[in-house]
Amino acid sequence: MNIDWQAFLLTTQLAGLTVVILLLVATPLAWWLAHSRRAWVGWVEALVALPLVLPPTVMGFYLLLLFAPDSGPGAWWFSLTGEPLNFSFTGLVIASAIYSLPFATQPIQGAFSSVGEGVLEAGATLGASPLDRFFRLALPLSRRGYLTAAVLVFAHTLGEFGVVLMIGGNIPGETRVVSVALYEAVETLNYGSAHTMAAILMGFSFVVLLTVYGLNRRFAFRLGSGG
Amino acid sequence: MTRLRIDLEKPLGDFSLKISEELNIDTVLGVLGHNGAGKTTLLRLLAGLDRTERGVIEFGGSAWLDTSHSIFVPPHKRRIGMVFQDARLFPHLTVAGNLNFAANRAVGQLLPRAEVIKTLGLEGLLARRPAGLSGGERQRVALARALMSGPQLLLLDEPLSAADMGYRVELLPYLRQVIDRFKIPTLYVAHTLDELTQLADQLLVLRGGSCAALGSVTEVLAQLDLPEVAGREAASSMITAQVTAHDPDYQLTSLAFGGQSLSLSGLVASPGDKVRIRVFATDIAIALEKPEAISIRNVLPAVVSEIRIDTLSPFADVLIAVGGQSLRVRMTRASLNELKITTSQQVFALLKTASLASG
Numbered sequence: 001m002n003i004d005w006q007a008f009l010l011t012t013q014l015a016g017l018t019v020v021i022l023l024l025v026a027t028p029l030a031w032w033l034a035h036s037r038r039a040w041v042g043w044v045e046a047l048v049a050l051p052l053v054l055p056p057t058v059m060g061f062y063l064l065l066l067f068a069p070d071s072g073p074g075a076w077w078f079s080l081t082g083e084p085l086n087f088s089f090t091g092l093v094i095a096s097a098i099y100s101l102p103f104a105t106q107p108i109q110g111a112f113s114s115v116g117e118g119v120l121e122a123g124a125t126l127g128a129s130p131l132d133r134f135f136r137l138a139l140p141l142s143r144r145g146y147l148t149a150a151v152l153v154f155a156h157t158l159g160e161f162g163v164v165l166m167i168g169g170n171i172p173g174e175t176r177v178v179s180v181a182l183y184e185a186v187e188t189l190n191y192g193s194a195h196t197m198a199a200i201l202m203g204f205s206f207v208v209l210l211t212v213y214g215l216n217r218r219f220a221f222r223l224g225s226g227g
Numbered sequence: 228m229t230r231l232r233i234d235l236e237k238p239l240g241d242f243s244l245k246i247s248e249e250l251n252i253d254t255v256l257g258v259l260g261h262n263g264a265g266k267t268t269l270l271r272l273l274a275g276l277d278r279t280e281r282g283v284i285e286f287g288g289s290a291w292l293d294t295s296h297s298i299f300v301p302p303h304k305r306r307i308g309m310v311f312q313d314a315r316l317f318p319h320l321t322v323a324g325n326l327n328f329a330a331n332r333a334v335g336q337l338l339p340r341a342e343v344i345k346t347l348g349l350e351g352l353l354a355r356r357p358a359g360l361s362g363g364e365r366q367r368v369a370l371a372r373a374l375m376s377g378p379q380l381l382l383l384d385e386p387l388s389a390a391d392m393g394y395r396v397e398l399l400p401y402l403r404q405v406i407d408r409f410k411i412p413t414l415y416v417a418h419t420l421d422e423l424t425q426l427a428d429q430l431l432v433l434r435g436g437s438c439a440a441l442g443s444v445t446e447v448l449a450q451l452d453l454p455e456v457a458g459r460e461a462a463s464s465m466i467t468a469q470v471t472a473h474d475p476d477y478q479l480t481s482l483a484f485g486g487q488s489l490s491l492s493g494l495v496a497s498p499g500d501k502v503r504i505r506v507f508a509t510d511i512a513i514a515l516e517k518p519e520a521i522s523i524r525n526v527l528p529a530v531v532s533e534i535r536i537d538t539l540s541p542f543a544d545v546l547i548a549v550g551g552q553s554l555r556v557r558m559t560r561a562s563l564n565e566l567k568i569t570t571s572q573q574v575f576a577l578l579k580t581a582s583l584a585s586g
Contacts, residue, residue, distance in 0.1 A: 121276050122315035124302040126376045127332035132303075136328070140319045 003196050006173055007181040014089070014177060015157035018096040019150050025097065026104035026149065031134075033105070034112035049102045056099065060166025063095050067167055092168045092175055096157050103152040111145025112138060144216060151212045155205060228253050229380070229412040231286050235272055237279040244268050244436040250429075252380075252412040257427030257444070259417060259455050265436040266416045270382050273414065274309050275302035286380060306334060308378030308411070310386045314365035316357035322368050323353040326375050333377035338409060340375065346404050347371045363394025367401055374409060381413040387422055395422075402426060420461040424448075424505050432456070449553040451535040451544045462508035462544065464554045470500045479524075485550025489578065490524045508544065508557035512577040515566055525578035529554070531570050536560055547576055 033045060051059060067085035069078035077085050085091035115138050123133040161179040168175030170184060178201055185194040234247040244265040250256060260266045271277040273284060275291065278299065284292040291300045316325050326344075330337060344350060347367045357365060366386055373381060386402070387395050399422065406413060406426060417423050423430060423444070430447040432440040432455050439455070440447050445465045448456055456462065468484035473496075480494040482504070489504075496502050517526060532553065533546040543563045545556045554576060568574065 118311065118313065118315045119317060121302075122309070122311065122317075123328075124276065125274055125305075125307055125309040125382075126329045126372065127303050127306075127334065128328075129301075129303050132332070137317060141317075 003193060003200075004172075004176070004178070004181040007176050007178045007197075008200070010089075010173065010175075011158060011177040011179075014092060014096060015154045017093050018100060018157045019153045021093070021097050022100060022104035022153050023108075023146065023150060026101065026108050030105050030108035030112055031138075033109045048105050051099050052102050056160070056162025057166060059099055060095070060163040063091075063098070063163065064167045067091050067095075086167055087169045087171060087175060089174050092164060092177075095163050095167050096160060099160065099163050100153045100156045103156050104149040107145045107148040107152065108142065109145075111142035115141045147212060147216055151209065154208065158201065158205060229287055231273075231284075231380070231412075233269075233273070233282075233284050235269070235279060235282040235284070237268060237272065237277070237282070239265060239268060239436060242436050244272075246433075246436070246438050248431070248438055248441060250431070250441075252414070253428060254410065255406055255413045255415050255427040256429045256431060257415050257417060257423035258431045258433060259420060259423055260433035260439075261455065262418055264433040266418070266433055267384055269433065270309070270384050270414065270416055273380075274307055274382055275300060275305050303332075306377070306379045307382055308373030308376050308380070309382040310366070310369045310373050310384065312385045312388055314357070314362075314369040316360075316365055316368055316372070318357050320356075321353065322349060322355050322357070322360075325357070325368060325372050326353075329372045329375035333375065335377050337377055338374050342408070343371050343374045346408055347401055361394065363397045366394070366398055370401070370405060374405065374411075378411060381411045383413060383415045385416055385418065388418070399425060420456055420458075420463075424463065424465065445552070449546060449555060451533055451546055451555070457544065459509070462555055462557055464506050464508070464552075466504045466506060466552050466554070468502060468504055470494070470496045470498050470502060472498055485552060487527050487550035489527075491580070506554060506578060508555040510579045511554060511556045512579075513545065513547075513556055513558060513562075513566065513568065514575045514577055515568075517575050518577070521577070523577045523579060525576075527576045527578065529574050529576045531568055531572045531574060534563070534568065534570060536563070547574065549576055 029048070033041060033048075064086065066072055067074040069075055069084040069086065074085050077083075083090070085094070119137055119141070120133050123137050128136065159179065160177070161183070164175065164177055164180055168177075168180075170176050170180050178197060182194055182197045182201075185191075185197065229252050231250040231252055233250065235244060237244045246269065258266050258269065268277060272279060272282065272292075279294070281294050282292055283294070284290070290298050291305055292298060317328060320328060326340070330340065344353070347370060349367060349371055352360065352364060352368065357368070360368065370386070387398055403426060415423065415427055427444055430440065430442065430444050431438060432447060432453060434455065440450055440453055445467070447453065448464050450456065466484055468482040468489060470480060471483045471488070472481040473479075474481070479490050479492055480496060482489040482491060482502070491504070494502070514526075527549050529547040529549045531545060532548050534543060536543045541559050541561070542557055543560045545558065545563070545568065547554050547556055556576065
């Protein structure tokens with residue numbers, strides 16, 4: 001039996017990196033979505049939510065075109081680094097971030113909205129500047145939203161298959177993540193490896209979710225009656 | 228005495244707030260008005276939480292707002308302390324954490340923390356989280372937090388009017404103490420007169436976004452043409468008097484004002500104290516001659532100074548001058564006509580009870 005540990009390592013790296021990038025990117029985006037009263041907020045919200053409904057192959061197809069080294073962003077990247085975005089780990093990270101964007105944005109946006117203008121106004125009258133209010137009030141009051149976002153993005157990236165296959169292919173150590181390795185094992189009738197990898201992925205995912213929901217409970221404070 | 232000059236205009240739905248006044252706030256300026264009169268908007272404009280196209284706010288010597296010169300000082304730089312109807316405590320911080328949040332951002336001289344905590348009775352609550360506090364406790368913490376930010380102006384937006392009315396009585400003495408001890412100029416917004424007669428020394432009456440009256444509490448209460456102070460529960464007068472004696476046997480306190488004397492029950496004051504007495508208009512009766520053999524102890528010679536008849540109701544309001552102060556009397560229109568009461572007439576005021584407004 002051969003278990004592709006390299007694929008596990010790569011998958012974890014990909015998921016972890018995607019979480020870090022998305023929490024940073026989604027924070028200003030979610031803040032803007034939660035607080036802006038502009039008419040075109042709805043357009044942006046719909047755009048951000050697209051990956052929720054599109055088949056991964058559709059996203060993968062467009063990203064494949066965008067990442068191609070002969071034109072557009074792919075060409076720019078190629079001229080900058082000398083490496084193509086297609087079929088590379090970097091490309092995979094960017095694709096994951098785009099594909100999981102709604103999973104980060106929506107929980108954080110919800111958390112920001114539920115912080116409420118009232119508490120921030122109180123902070124302002126107590127001498128807190130806008131940035132101070134964000135870091136000392138909005139952010140700590142939104143930590144459950146961040147936790148949810150991190151878990152969803154991590155889990156979603158673990159389970160990613162279609163997009164990876166379209167733009168990453170199956171290069172060991174570069175783009176071969178667990179879901180792809182598992183698919184290959186099944187294709188080659190290597191059911192023993194497939195069983196083991198599937199079981200490990202399932203067990204691992206369950207443990208992650210269990211830890212997070214446990215933590216989430218401990219974080220809980222009754223916001224509703226907090227005044 | 229702090230000078231607050233406001234000249235504000237802000238559209239509010241179907242009317243606009245339009246107010247231009249120079250306020251000299253000594254202790255507490257009460258802002259009274261019906262719901263939707265623009266009270267909260269005025270406070271929010273003062274705090275900088277709401278903005279307007281046209282306006283000037285000058286506090287002390289500094290401009291907080293001057294739209295014609297593009298001056299807008301943001302709320303966090305205005306050195307105000309605001310208490311909202313809902314306490315708006317920070318739920319992720321303990322009571323102590325809430326106080327620290329304010330203290331860490333305070334500019335200038337800090338009020339002594341221990342004294343603030345003691346004045347508001349928070350000693351036992353410091354480690355608690357807001358979610359575990361009662362409504363009254365939350366408002367006390369909110370008040371303490373506002374004080375810890377070292378404000379030059381306190382803005383209180385109906386702090387006693389949240390859903391839970393039970394703590395009204397519990398909170399008033401704390402407010403009184405905060406006002407007496409820290410002497411911070413305060414704007415106190417309320418929609419009922421009750422708390423204002425106990426806490427404020429000046430009143431600003433807002434109606435439909437404009438100033439309908441501004442003056443000392445005594446002056447404003449004596450204005451017969453203000454519906455805001457004429458309600459059945461509200462119509463009253465304020466007398467400032469000095470305690471002369473207390474009879475422990477009969478449990479009566481004697482008071483003197485302007486050459487007149489009063490005997491009242493249920494006052495907690497000692498001889499020499501200056502007190503403010505609130506007398507409800509319905510607790511005074513008028514007699515044309517001095518009645519003999521009557522159980523009412525307070526019979527005061529008075530002169531009718533103003534009469535206002537409301538033909539839509541059974542009642543008339545009469546203003547009488549007693550010992551240099553004005554008292555508001557409510558009687559039926561029928562009585563007024565039968566007694567043929569006219570202005571400048573000499574009468575006797577029969578005063579049943581009165582309550583202490585503040586020490």
